[in-house]
Amino acid sequence: MLKTFKLGGVHPAENKLSASKAIEKLALPKSVFIPVAQHIGAPAQALVKKGDQVKVGQLIAKSGGFVSANIHSSVSGTVKKVDLAMDSSGYPKQGIFIDVEGDEWEEGIDTSSTLIENFEADSKKIIDKINAAGIVGLGGATFPTHVKLMPPQGMKAEMLLINGVECEPYLTSDHRVMLEKAPELLVGIRLLMCALEVKKAYIGIENNKPDAIDHLRELTKAEPSIQVVPLKVKYPQGGEKQLIKAVTGREVPSGALPIAVGAVVNNVGTALAVYEAVQKNKPLIERVVTITGKSVANPSNFLVRVGTPVQELIDAAGGLPDDSGKIISGGPMMGKAVANTDIPVTKGTSGILIMQDKEAKREKMKTCIRCTRCVTVCPMGLEPYYLMTVSEKQIWEKAEDHHIMDCIECGSCSYTCPADRPLLDYIRLGKGKVGNIIRSRKQ
16 A cells, blocks of 8 residues: 555646656756845845856855855856846845856866766765755755754754655656656765765655656665655645655654654755765756646746746747736645746746636635535644634734644645635735744744
């Protein structure tokens, strides 16, 4: 019997339209906008100014603290300005505008496809290289990876979990990485194991990717320290706590991090970036992005330079369909609609979904019928209908008491609600307010 997490979950239509499309390199754009905050934590501080010449891989913004990440130029050319521009959040964010001229890389970056397997087993040196390369979680959370690899005092990692679940409908970038970059991925996993000083790693993959499961099992059959774990198809199995429960049976306590049960979770894209950083001296300047949708002419997986306008991906996939109703950064469950197509691809951009107009329209909200479906499907054991009510009425102490901060924003509640109530919208609002209240107490 396939493993899975036990509490809640749904199974939306998978719609993996681009699963068979091999990764293609997207052509270089004419200009890029590279935000200095592409990660959880403090924004990086710009190191360049208008008129400066930069190369691919050059450090252009220095991390602003321990929980922060370096930013490197993804292109070569001239800095046009350091200014504000809209990102996928819809708010103006500071970043660096660069006009692209050629494709000149920093010296010392290995751009060849030669696989380098051997490495020095030095945990600190590996973590330092990951930190210098500006690597963050590529599954969407964008938490700085070097921080994950340095557990708080008194806590010790026992195992590494690699998230190859990709349970979000439509998205296929991780699937293609597992198929096309498996040898590099496995070296990245060994590097992460060395950095954490653990002896065991698990790669969790949902059973709708049998080719990836078979491929990685074949490559690891003589390596008992790395185990491929097929999982039942159930959303949101890619959530850290759900993945840990499915693979190990351990349950992360309320308000705690995975390290509390001895686990560290990293996405497959992150493991590949770790390989490139440590073995190839290549900072995180590009990533695989899925561009997809039911009316998209050519759903694809592109290797895209950070800072590239989303419009370039849309054009490469055949243009914006006539029946487009919404453009989403991410997938339909956890992604967020964007206001325009000039926004840049960032380190956390896993996909761009173009939804048809008929699917994008929200139904009119109706009265809650107390059916408790939202409670049944919540993978965190929360009461979404109640959390929406107290958030709507701004009763923040009740929201905190009912563990609103445990919500992983998977959207299962809104997906299943027969009254079409915007449960997740209000819970996100409540999380933001309660989070600010908690932080203010600690100051």
